[in-house]
Amino acid sequence: MLNKIFKLFWFNGDNKNFIIDENSDITFKLSFGNLIIGILSFYEGLWHFEYSEDFKNQSQILPLVNFPNKNKEYINQQLWPFFASRIPSLAQRQNKHEDNNVETLLKLYGKNVINNPYVLSPVLANS
Numbered sequence: 001m002l003n004k005i006f007k008l009f010w011f012n013g014d015n016k017n018f019i020i021d022e023n024s025d026i027t028f029k030l031s032f033g034n035l036i037i038g039i040l041s042f043y044e045g046l047w048h049f050e051y052s053e054d055f056k057n058q059s060q061i062l063p064l065v066n067f068p069n070k071n072k073e074y075i076n077q078q079l080w081p082f083f084a085s086r087i088p089s090l091a092q093r094q095n096k097h098e099d100n101n102v103e104t105l106l107k108l109y110g111k112n113v114i115n116n117p118y119v120l121s122p123v124l125a126n127s
Contacts, residue, residue: 027123032061037118040083049074086120 026042035058038051050073051063063070066082074080112119 028120029123031119031121032117035061037061037064038067039123040120045077047076047079049080083120 028040029052030037030040035054036052037055038049041048049067051067051070055061056070064082066080067074078084
């Protein structure tokens with residue numbers, strides 16, 4: 001039963017085939033209200049997540065379960081499920097013909113999701 005739920009929501013195979021240009025530099029900010037929680041970025045072929053200084057200096061909101069240490073920079077070859085789950089499976093997407101580029105899909109679908117209150121917004125290159 002649990003396997004079927006995972007497959008339905010994101011562990012369904014097509015999200016494992018995300019395409020990303022290894023030479024890309026991608027940056028998103030994760031926020032809750034006016035507080036920037038942290039920065040998700042992709043550079044030098046790796047994903048990075050790090051909490052913002054404002055988040056580190058507050059005590060109202062706890063760290064994300066997958067990123068428990070406020071002072072650590074998390075680095076991974078694959079996009080963490082916390083962020084990848086923001087991208088619907090191919091069967092759930094509005095446009096079935098769009099490519100599987102992670103940056104494009106996060107921009108299209110990742111800003112607001114029903115499974116958590118955080119907002120994921122792209123950071124423009126000159127901001």
